[in-house]
Amino acid sequence: MARKKPPKNGARKRRILALMHESLVPPETASAEQVAAAEWKTEYHVVKALRQLGHEVRPLGLGSELGVIRAAVEEFQPHIAFNLLEGFDDVPGWDANVIAYLELLKVPYTGCNSRGLLLARDKSITKKLLSYHRIPVADFAVFPRNRRVRRRSKLKFPLIVKSLTLDASIGISQASVVEDEDKLAERIRFIHESIGTDALVERYIEGRELYVGVLGNERLQALPVWELLFQKMPEDKRRIATERLKWSLAYQKKHGIDSAAAQDIAPEVMARIQETCKRVYRNLTLSGYARIDLRLDGSGQAWVIEANPNPQVAPDEDFARSAATAGTDFGALLEKIVTLGLSWEPTRWG
Ligand SMILES: Nc1ncnc2c1ncn2[C@@H]1O[C@H](COP(=O)(O)OP(=O)(O)O)[C@@H](O)[C@H]1O
Ligand SMILES: [Mg+2]
DSSP, X not given: OXXXXXXXXXXXXXXXXXXXEGGGOOOSOOOHHHHHHOXXXXXXXXXXXXXXXXXXXXXXXXXXXXXXXXXXXXHHOOSEEEEOOSEETTEETTHHHHHHHHHHHTOOBSSOOHHHHHHHHOHHHHHHHHHHTTOOBOOXXXXXXXXXXXXXXXXXXXXEEEESSOOTTXXXXXXXXXXSHHHHHHHHHHIIIIIOSOEEEEEOOOSEEXXXXXXXXXSEEEOOOEEEEETTOOTTSOOOOOHHHHHOHHHHHHTTEXXXXXXXXXXXXXXXXXXXXXXXXXXXXXXXXXXXXXXXXXXXXXXXXXXXXXXXXXXXXXXXXXXXXXXOOHHHHHHHHHHHHHHOOGGGGO
């Protein structure tokens, strides 16, 4: 396919094709209140900020049709695609396949490459890879659907039961943490039958919840360690990011849920956590930007829970807020993400 050459000599104005779910294409203008409550909040902020930086941005809403990408690429000749997808055809995780398609079309893209997306989205593969590299992850077992639940004696209670494949804390509530066999079997059945996926059972790590942003392709930058705070959580409740905690403003208010740069962690522990997160990023072959989730136990040991390539990038979400704390405002962050996308070579493993 004939493509216009990108302007030479670091001309900074780019044609950017912003890929997003078709239901999340934002309006051209909206009031601050509308934006704050909108499902298309991230899309709106990203398109607006990229335009403010002088780029020519074309939002492209995707449903189940791949052809529209190719048509837009031929017609608009983007220098890069800004990837705001979390799936394709309403299958979570199929954004990896769209990125693989862009790789074949030789269109640069922001965020993670297709292989990194594939590895990091599978929590079981992620944990196997990380254990090989001696990165602390909680003991775990997978319980597939349609098979008899057999107890693995290696796993010590308390345990947490999650969906193997879904994110956004879908299926996670206070009842996900179990202390006995009956509750374990019940919760696995809930994931199988009500959530409709295989179940991942992990040792429950009591402790603080930390998030660390990482940016880069080869040279990596770890953002300040960020912490999810439970300021008014009753003592008898587990301090975990349940579905309600993530999505209900009323719940957040009631339990004093907030997040901020982590305080009162020794500098050497902080540095070790950031180093661990860079190793996670490398070992999962991530690129662009990601957020690593961890739990810090009472002995100062940090356990990696999961890696999130292409995390929520809206200015009021943890990733952008921790970047701002490190002196990178939202515009500069997006510019960095675009620059990383333009310099990534998808054929490096070819
Ligand atoms: N092994 C664990 N120990 C303690 N808490 C956990 C563990 N696994 C998950 N959690 C809690 O559940 C939340 C969601 O789990 P996570 O694996 O990050 O799923 P998601 O992809 O939905 O974000 C975490 O943010 C954390 O609060
Ligand atoms: Mg998570």
